[in-house]
Amino acid sequence: MFLSKVIEPLTDVRLMGGDVEINGITYDSRKVEPGTLFVAFKGGTFDGHDFIPDAVARGASAVVVEKEVETSIPTVIVPDSRAALSLLAANFFGYPSRKMTLVGVTGTNGKTTTTHLVQSIFQAAGKKSGLIGTLGARINNQVIETEHTTPESSDLQRVLVKMVDEGVEVVTMEVSSHGLVQGRTDYCEFDCGIFTNLTQDHLDFHGSIDEYRKAKLMLFSDYPAKSDKKFCAAVNADDSSAQLVIEAVKGTVITYGINSDADVKGSDIEVSPSSVSFVISYGGSSERVTVPMGGYFNVYNSLGAAAACLGLGIDLQAVIAGLSNAPKVAGRFESVDCGQDFGVLVDYAHTPDGLENVLRTARKITDGQLIVVFGCGGNRDRGKRPIMGEIAAKLADIVVITSDNPRKEDPTAIIRDILSGISLDVTPKVFIDRREAIEYAIKTARKGDLVVIAGKGHEDYQIFADKTIHFDDREVAREILANSKR
Numbered sequence: 001m002f003l004s005k006v007i008e009p010l011t012d013v014r015l016m017g018g019d020v021e022i023n024g025i026t027y028d029s030r031k032v033e034p035g036t037l038f039v040a041f042k043g044g045t046f047d048g049h050d051f052i053p054d055a056v057a058r059g060a061s062a063v064v065v066e067k068e069v070e071t072s073i074p075t076v077i078v079p080d081s082r083a084a085l086s087l088l089a090a091n092f093f094g095y096p097s098r099k100m101t102l103v104g105v106t107g108t109n110g111k112t113t114t115t116h117l118v119q120s121i122f123q124a125a126g127k128k129s130g131l132i133g134t135l136g137a138r139i140n141n142q143v144i145e146t147e148h149t150t151p152e153s154s155d156l157q158r159v160l161v162k163m164v165d166e167g168v169e170v171v172t173m174e175v176s177s178h179g180l181v182q183g184r185t186d187y188c189e190f191d192c193g194i195f196t197n198l199t200q201d202h203l204d205f206h207g208s209i210d211e212y213r214k215a216k217l218m219l220f221s222d223y224p225a226k227s228d229k230k231f232c233a234a235v236n237a238d239d240s241s242a243q244l245v246i247e248a249v250k251g252t253v254i255t256y257g258i259n260s261d262a263d264v265k266g267s268d269i270e271v272s273p274s275s276v277s278f279v280i281s282y283g284g285s286s287e288r289v290t291v292p293m294g295g296y297f298n299v300y301n302s303l304g305a306a307a308a309c310l311g312l313g314i315d316l317q318a319v320i321a322g323l324s325n326a327p328k329v330a331g332r333f334e335s336v337d338c339g340q341d342f343g344v345l346v347d348y349a350h351t352p353d354g355l356e357n358v359l360r361t362a363r364k365i366t367d368g369q370l371i372v373v374f375g376c377g378g379n380r381d382r383g384k385r386p387i388m389g390e391i392a393a394k395l396a397d398i399v400v401i402t403s404d405n406p407r408k409e410d411p412t413a414i415i416r417d418i419l420s421g422i423s424l425d426v427t428p429k430v431f432i433d434r435r436e437a438i439e440y441a442i443k444t445a446r447k448g449d450l451v452v453i454a455g456k457g458h459e460d461y462q463i464f465a466d467k468t469i470h471f472d473d474r475e476v477a478r479e480i481l482a483n484s485k486r
Contacts (some may be wrong), residue, residue, distance in 0.1 A: 003022050086186055106339075110196040131172050131174060190229070278302075353388040369398060373452070378414055415430055434471065
C-alpha cells in the first residue's frame, strides 16, 4: 500500500516528501524493516522521535511525527502521533474487526479468566475463536506472543488481521483502562462488551476512581456509537457500578449476578479448590454446571462469559458445554501439588478486591491455618497498599509481606506502605527477598493448612530498578516443596 493511501483517513495531516510503498507499520524502531512506516510518539518513558535515526538506518520508508524533523525520508506531520497510529494501523490492515465478532472484557478483576471462558464457549459452539490478553494472543491452541494486556494499536490490528486470515470467527480480548484511554483499541468495532467489576486499581494513572470508571465506560458508550454493529453489553448486576454502566450502554444489556435479580443468575453454589459448581438460570431454564476452576469469584467470571455468549445468540447447552470443558488459566487460583499434606495456591490477585476474593475463598476450603504471601508493585497505585495489608491481616492467620515487582521504588518503602494498614495486634513476617518469603510460608505450613502466594500469578519475572530476573512463584514453590525433608 502506498503512503498516500495509508494516511488517507487522516484529516489534519501534512506530508513532506514523495509517495512511497509501505509494507508494514510500527512504533518500535527495533521492529523496523525495509519498507516500514515508523510512527514516533512520546510515551511515558521514551520519546519515539529520538529513535527516528535508528528507524531510518533500519530501512524505514517514511515516518509519522508530531513536529518537524530532519530526515531523508518522507515525513507525515500530525497533531497526535499515537492517535494517528490507531487509525493508520486499522486502515493499513483493512479494519479486521469488521470481519469478525469481537468481544471486549473490561473491569478490575477477572478479565483474563473471562476471556478464556468465552473462547471455550464459542469453541463448544463450533466457532473458530481467538483470544488476546495478559497471557498473550491465541488462535484455538496456537499461541501468539504480544506485549501488554491490551497491545498497542498497530500490534493489535496486526494480530486481528492474522486471525482473520486464519479463519477466526470470534475474538475475545481484554480491554484495559490504559488501552482505552491511550487509544490502543481505537477503530476496533466490538459486538459485545463484558463488565466484570470495578474496584481500586491504577489510580496512579487515572487519578481518581471516577476517572478510572469513565475509562471503563468508554467500551460501552463511545465504541458502539462509532460502529454500525449491533452492540450487546453483559453487566455484573452485583457490582456497585452496574447501574452507571447500564446507563452508558449504547445497545442492549444482559445482566448477570448471584445476589441480584439478573437475566443470567447463579445459585446453589458449591466451591472446591479445583472447581465451582452452580445452577445457571436464564430465560426460564435452569441447569447445573461444574466449571474446572476453583474460587467463588469464578462463578462471576463464568456467569459473565455465559451472559455475553447468550446475548450473542449462543444456546444454553453450548454455554454449559464450554464452561464444563474450560481450560485451566495460568496463575489463577493455580494449585502447586508436590504430594505435600497442605495446600499451596498461586494467584494473580494484585488489587484489594482481588486479594480479598482469593482469601475469602481460600478460608472456605481449608480446615487449618491460612497463610498469605504478597507484596505490591512499585511505581503503581500507592493507595491500595495499606488496604491490602489490612485485608490480609483480617482474613489470614499468618501474613508474610515481601516484594512484588519493585521496579524503581525502594522495596522497603513499599513494604512500609503495606504495614501502615495493619493493626498493632497483628505481627506479620517481612522478607525483602520473595523467595525467602515463599520458603518461610511453605516451611511454616502444617497438615491441613493452605498457603496463598498472591500478586504475580503467571508472571515468570521480577522487575527491579536495574534489572529484570527470572522468577516464577509456581517454580519457586515446587523447588522448595521438592527440597523439603518433611
